[in-house]
Amino acid sequence: MKTPVDIAVTGAAGQISYSLLFRIAAGELLGRDQPIVLRLLEVTPALHRLRAVVMELNDCAYPLLHKIITTDQSEVAFKDVDYVFLVGAKPRGPGMKRKDLLASNAEIFSEQGKALNAVASRHVKVLITGNPANTNALITQCNAPDLDPSCFSAMSMLDHNRAINQLAEKCGVRSMHVKNIIVWGNHSETQYPDLTHATVKGEDALTLVDADWIENQFVPTVQHRGGKVIEERNGLSSAASAASAAIGQMRSWVVGTAKNDWSDWISMAVMSDGSYGIEKGLFYSFPVTVSPSGELEIVKGLDIGAFSKVCMQVTEQELKEERDAVAHLL
Ligand code: NAD
Ligand code: LMR
DSSP states (O other): OOOOEEEEEESTTSHHHHHHHHHHHTTTTTOTTOOEEEEEEOOGGGHHHHHHHHHHHHHTTOTTEEEEEEESOHHHHTTTOSEEEEOOSOOOOTTOOGGGGHHHHHHHHHHHHHHHHHHSOTTOEEEEOSSSHHHHHHHHHHTOTTSOGGGEEEOOHHHHHHHHHHHHHHHTOOGGGEEOOEEEBOSSTTOEEEOTTOEETTEEGGGTSOHHHIIIIIHHHHHTHHHHHHHHTTTOOOOHHHHHHHHHHHHHHHHOSTTOTTOSSEEEEEEOOSGGGOOTTOEEEEEEEEOTTOOEEEOOOOOOOHHHHHHHHHHHHHHHHHHHHTGGGO
16 A cells, blocks of 8 residues: 555635545545545634535545545645645635635735745645636745745646637537647636647647637637636536646646646646746746656747737736735735
């Protein structure tokens, strides 16, 4: 039997976690031969709800679930931890933009960044899901100066999967036949889902769909999908699809994108190194590959057309504005 691996999840009594924790415990993240310890963080008033989640996890009798630790202290949750899902944050309601959440959520990530800096494994992988995810990732990373910036990423995988699904539906194929979609920029309505390099069953996507569909259907549908789900769920935001994306992004980060059978690269918000002219330091969604040993690289040298360039700059500009709004926490 392998040595158990510690995985921390914040917001563990919330909606996303109600799907995420059970899938992690079943072995979907690290494999069906890897025992795990779940370290679950919640705010004090939610600890009773968390007790019920723990009862249900235990009642599943998962063979890989070695131990569950619950706490309202970040430094307990993150102690020596290898993998962290920062989910715990307020969700938006109808009519709100994700960046409106900065006022209530930004402080959470500065506190948790400091705690990670103090106690997490030096090789920790931290995936930020709580909104606005990219700027929360920036806040977390800035408050953890002793950890390498490559320890942090924000979730773009849900947008990436939404884009795959839209193109697959349009072309009448299964999602596994769509490759090399890119989501550039912010997890917000300014994100740019890009089909320029995508293929469908090996054929160039741009030969299968026209520019009008891309600009007036595909791009806005993906950009506004989160809001549409909130509308249809009477105010609740996506949960199961978000959990699925979180597992997908972290798993690709752990095992590498070559083992990922649905695409040659994935979209992931990581700290910009200046690629494609995007300002260094912003957490911006790029196409990335991850080697089997875990080395993450932004895919370089892709041709960027005039339409794409403008869209990429619009979403970059929004990230700069969000960064400036939280300058006191960086
Ligand atoms: P939820 O309200 O159901 O659960 C959030 C949980 O976080 C609550 O139980 C709350 O008590 C807890 N929490 C709040 N502050 C905390 C803190 N400081 N430490 C630990 N826990 C804390 O919300 P949800 O639907 O699970 O969504 C969580 C976040 O994820 C929201 O910000 C939402 O907008 C975001 N989200 C992001 C994506 C994405 O693609 N990036 C997708 C879906 C949702
Ligand atoms: C999503 O994209 O579904 C999440 O970010 C939740 C939201 O607020 O839209």
